[in-house]
Amino acid sequence: METSASGGVGSAAGLGFQYLAALQALIDQLESSCEDFVLGTEHETHDAIDYTISRDGRVLVAAQAKGAVDGAGGRPLGPSEVIRIGIRLAAVAADEYRIDTNRRLFPATKSLLAALQEGALRSASDVQALLSRCGTAADVSESLSPDRLLALNRLQVVYHDGTNFELVQRLTDRILEHRRSRLQGAGSGSARVLLGYLVAEMLFLSGRRSDRCLDRDAATALLRSPSHALAGALGRYDWGEVIGPVPVCDRVTRSDVLDAIMLELQGPPRRAAPRLLSINGFSGAGKSIAVATFVELTASRYDRIVWFDAGADSSMRALAHSVLERIGRQPGTDVAAAFRDCIGESADQWLLVFDNAVSARDLDPWVPAYGHVDVIATSTSTSTWSTWRRLSIEGMARIDALELVRIRLQQPCLNDHERRLASELVLALDRWPLAIELACAHLVQSGRRLSVTSEYLARIRSRVISDEELTPPSYRTHATLLGAVFVALEDTLARSVSRYELAPSELLDFIAYLPPLHAPATIAANAIWSGHATGEEPGSHQSRADQDLLLDESLRGLARSSLVQIQQDPAVGPCIRMNSIVAEIVRDRQDASTVERVLKSLQLTIDSVLRKALVSERYLVAGALIPSGRHVLRHALEAQALTLNGLTLLGNEANYALRIHDFEWARSHFELQLDLLDKAELDSPVLRAKIFASLALCELSLNTGESRVFDLIDRCLAACEQVLSSDAQAKQVLVEPATQLLEVMAVLEFSPACDHGPKVQDWTRRLSALDLEVGPSTLAKVSRALSSPDNNDVDTLTELTEAIAGEAGTYNRMQLSFVRAETLTVLGRYTEAAQAFKALAEEANVRGLGLSSGWVEILNAWRRAAIDVLSQDVAEAHQLCTVLDVLVGDAAPGTEEDRAHLVLCRAATSVQREPAEHVTYRMNDLAETPFSTSMLVSDTTAAELMRGACSEVARMRQRFDWAPIIGYHSWARGELNGIPCYFFGLGADLDLIRSGDDLCLSYEGAWVVSESGVGLYVASPQPVLIWKCTSEGGWLRKEAFPLAMPVVKLRERVAGGISVPTHVLLLGVEDVTSSVASEPGTMELHVTATGVLGL
Known part of the structure; x- marks a missing residue:
């Protein structure tokens, strides 16, 4: 049975439209006027009136709602119906009569309304004549009194475009804007909940016998319901979600800065060019805290707030990837572009904060040109923000500065005398926040608080540096700030001598060379202890418990001085956040011998800890130490204080880079290490052998040219020969570089690009002459076996399973496990492979390796599955491709060649079924990606074949408005209930045709035929194209592929003039025959093909 609801007073659709139209009038009245009013629902005596708006007892508007659930697709509103409604409305005295409708208006209706609104109808006879000309029934108008006829001059028709659903969406948006503009929390979901509550309230009022009214105060109270009540009704807060490292610091009130930000960013963002605001000022001005306070106060304006540490590109990329994952978007190879495009296209309202930004130019790749977006950047630079609104921060407002003093002194209030002293302070x-923080810490620790203000200020003035050469350039205009830092440092030093075994001042000396926003305190402490116990392992003269206690005591002392703030890191323990100007002053105060001692100890400590982390395969710890190593090495190179430990630290950082397959980073470190050896005129043949072998691997992976790789292999062998010529017992130290060299040589030996046979034979002879106990690893042997067409892959899988069980090393075990997952793919066991890759990716992330130990295998498996998708449309292969797409996310392999194939695999994964914008983005990326030969790849035919297939699929989808393409496995012709019918076997993909709650089992469609294939276009709620190519290679176009004869026969039948309409039954099975129409329980859909589309 079919039903049709076109609206009207008696239908649910009609009542729904009535209440929605009344709510829109209510919101209009609230926002257009500050005067009181009363909204009346369902007039008590006149049933023609659905709602009224009154003021002081006078009816301003009397309205009836005439809606249709179909909106403009329902029955149009004619002039006679308009007049009949208007006449009934005019029974009540009102300033205006209104008809709310979402039904289309007949042209005659528009002419009638235009004439009425011109105001030229001064008499009842004028109105009577107009009604007659518009074809209105005479018996309707002739029976009216002159007053009621003239009242029609005040008749308005308000057209609401769209259906009830679309009106609900518009009202939801208005409620959302109304609340956010008043800093009241709401998101899309909670605004919809509030709209539903308002509709229910209207229903409740209209059902009462009397007092069916809602006044302005009551309406305002409903619209501004408490945020926590809305969140409770929805079950969650759907607004103000903050993502990213917002500073966790004691708040510093800066009302002047906050007011300025509020003035620049008034109300929620509109869909337009983003509002860009840069907040510029010296370090310690409170920029980040001011923005954090703005975020806290205005979070209700935004759906999401993303806080970037713009000083670290890697952390920005990681956070953007996390954001995209949360909202279900694929990052692609360029995460900045994907993030920018996603924010620009989003209907949500966003606030992006870029803290510690260097320049506007660095942020351009991240900021969309259009969208519901506000953007705030903080920066110490003032010269690169000409295209942004700029806000320069100086000292605090006096009242805020005094309040900061009161808070830091932990006093409930300041008396008059204290207030005078605080004002003087x-x-x-200069009302500088950092200086005030340091001063208050000094006053608190003195025990006399504000009573020592004069003495403190005298000390500050005595520390002012008159020689500009000794003052940091950016702070020469803020001498008192520098003086406050000097006094704090002196106090810390004085207390260190008498109270602490691990002196806070000495800890500060070491922290100044570590990352200022995240300095591992244990590294600094161990470096101090390593300097005290020369020749011992760092910190070896004390127990771990003693070290922790001493470090905790020292950190507390530093925190009390306000020079630092303490944070916790799960990988490296307590970390210190220090203002950059403090770190700079600490370094500048050190003499040359202190700088050398500190940097020497830090290089020793970080090298030792990093080496242990790599040996024990604690990669999370190793990754957390890398920023500290980089900072220390940069300072050591600038101070010409690089030590042998610094050299090995460079090598260990490079080895970590090799582990995570960042070959460019590894190469730069190895080359710097080699350059420093040359400059220091250090022979070090063992170290050079290791460097040459590692560089050969980097250059091979980066495809920089065979001559460079050959030279590095020769130099590595020469270094090994040199070591053994002077010490024949030194074979053990050469096992590592020799093993690595053997792997490189094996790759070259089996490289299809060119013939390296004679070279490899010579290198093999020289390596054998060294008499080192080295041979190919299990991984190398298995990888070589898999590349052979004659290999028994089942035996290889068994061998891999046994090797994994016996492998103790985490990295090697994971490499072998990735090869096993690839082998499952080779065997066509896609579901098992997907499960294996999921488990491995999870473990790799937990261990801090990312996907580095399995990039080759991931891409090999992905390519193989993608080929099965493009050629056979294998559902399980498509599932594996989707799993790998999600697992890889924003990660990218370390070589250009692998990155190119990653782009290809992503395009092949999405091209048949993903939304248009996603496919277009990936296809554009693929079009710009070159495939080139290398020492490892001699032929790009397969890649170009896949690229061509993706392009053809995209073109086909574009012809059908980007309908997804589903392949059918088989077809047959037979009868169903005596009616000729075609059967298509779609397998599990049949589920993709129906969407959401659609329960329909029958759709219309059309045959589609071309030279390359044949299929069926199905006009379901989410239209699809069911298609199969006439070639056994599917979308892969190659003459060698044979024809798929069943598909050819169907194409000939359709192209030859198939009778239409044709009945087609889509089955959830893969194999169909003419004798089987539908198995019991088999899901099926019926399509009536009413035509044939030729391409």
């Missing part, structure tokens, strides 16, 4: 410190 903040004025002398």
Whole structure:
């Protein structure tokens, strides 16, 4: 049985439209006027009136709602119906009569309304004549009194475009904007909940016998319901979600800065060019805290707030990837572009904060040109923000500065005398937040608080540096700030001598060379202890418990001085956040011998800890130490204080880079290490052999040219020969570079690009002469076996399973496990492979390796599955491709060649079924990606074949408005209930045709035929194209592929003039025959093909 609901007073659709139209009028009245009013629902005596708006007892508007659930697709509103409604409305005295409708208006209706609104109808006879001309029934108008006829001059028709659903969406948006503009929490879901509550309230009022009214105060109270109540009704907060490292610091009130930000960013963002605001000022001005306070106060304006540490590109990329994952978007190879495009296209309202930004130019790749977006950047630079609105921060407002003093002194209030002293203090410190923080810490620790203000200021003035050469250039205009830092450092030093075994001042000396926003305190402490116990392992003269206690005591002392803030890191323990100007002053105060001692100890400590982390395969710890190593090495190179430990630290950082397959980073470190050896005129043949072998692997992976790789292999062998010529017992130290060299040589030996046979034979002879106990690894042997067409892959899988069980090393075990997952793919066991890759990716992330130990295998498996998708449309292969797409996310392999194939695999994964914008983005990326030969790849035919297939699929989808393409496995012709019918076997893919709650089992469609294939276009709620190519290679176009004869026969039948309409039954099985129409329980859909489309 079919039903049709076109609206009207008696239908649910009609009532729904009535209440929605009344709510829109209510919101209009609230926002257009500040005067009181009353909204009346369902007039008590006149049933023609659905709602009224009154003021002081006078009816301003009397309205009836005439809606259709179909909107403009329903029955149009004619002039006679308009007049009949208007006449009934005019029974009540009102300033205006209104008809709310979402039904189309007949042209005659529009002419009638235009004439009425011109105001030229001064008499009842004028109105009567107009009604007659518009074809209105005479008996309707002739029976009216002159007053009621003239009242029609005040008749308005308000057209609401769209269906009830579309009106609900518009009202939801208005409620959302109404609340956010008043800093009240709401998101899309909670605004919809509130709209539903308002509709229910209207229903409740209209059902009462009397008092069916809602006044302005009551309506305002409903619209501004408490945020926690809305969140409770929805079950969650759907607004103000903050993502990213917002500073966790004691709040510093800066009302002047906050007011300025509020003035620049008034209300929620509109869909337009983003509002860009840069907040510029010296370090310690409170920029980040001011923005954090703005975020806290205005979170209700935004759906999402993303806080970037713009000083670290890697952390920005990781956070953007996390954001995209949360909202279900694929990052692609360029995460900045994907993030920018996603924010620009989003209907949500966003606030992006880029803290510690260097320049506007660095942020351009991240900021969309259009969208519901506000963007705030903080920066110490003032010269690169000309295209942004700029806000320069100086000292605090006096009242805020005094309040900061009160809070830091932990006093409930300041008396008059204390207030005068506090005013003197903040004025002398130029109301600079960092200086006030340091001053208050000094006053608290003195025990006399504000009573020592004069003495403290005298000390500050005595520390002012008159020689500009000794003052950091950016801070020469803020001498009191520098003085406050000097006094704090002196206090710390004085207390260190008498109270601490691990002196806070000494800890500060070491922390100053570590990352200022995230300095591992244990590294600094161990470096101090390594300097005290020369020749011992760092910190070896004390127990771990003693070290922790001493470090905790020292950190507390530093925190009390306000020079640092303490944070926790799960990988490296307590970390210190220090203002950059403090770190700079600490370094500048050190003499040359202190700088050398500190940097020497830090290089020793970080090298030792990093080496242990790599040996024990604690890659999370190793990754957390890398920023500290980089900072220390940069300072050591600038101070010409690089030690042998610094050299090995360079090598260990490069080895970590090799582990995560960042070959460019590894190469740069190895080359710097080699350059420093040359400059220091150090022979070090063992170290050079290791460097040459590692560089050969880097250059081979980066495809820089065979001559460079050959030269490095020769130099590595020469270094090994040199070592053994002077010490024949030194074979053990050469096993590592020799094994690595053997792997490189094996790759070259089996390289299809060119013939390296004679070269490899010579290298093999020289390596054998060294008499080192080295041979190919299990991984190398298995990988070589898999590349052979004659290999028994089942035996290889068994061999891999046994090797994995016996492998103790985490990295090697994971490499072998990735090869096993690839082998499952080779065997066509896609579901098992998908499960294996999922488990491996999870373990790799937990261990801090990412996908580095399995990139080759992931791409090999992905390519193989993608080929099965493009050629056979294998459902399990498509599932594996999707799993790998999600697992890889924003990660990218370390070589250009692998990155190119990653782009190809992503395009092949999405091209048949993903939304248009996603496919277009990936296809554009693929079009710009070159495939080139290398020492490892001699032929790009397969890649170009896949690229061509992806392009053809995209073109086909574009012809059908980007309908997804589903392959059918088989077809047959037979009868169903005596009616000729075609059967198509779609397998599990049949589920993709129906969407959501659609329960329909029958659709219309059309045959589609071309030279390359034949299929069926199905006009379901989410239209699809069911298709199969006439070639056994599917979308892969190659003459060698034979024809798929069943598909050829169907194409000939359709192209030859198939009778239409044709009945087609889509079955959830893969194999269909003419004798089997439908098995019991088999899912099926019926399609009536009403035509044939030729391409």
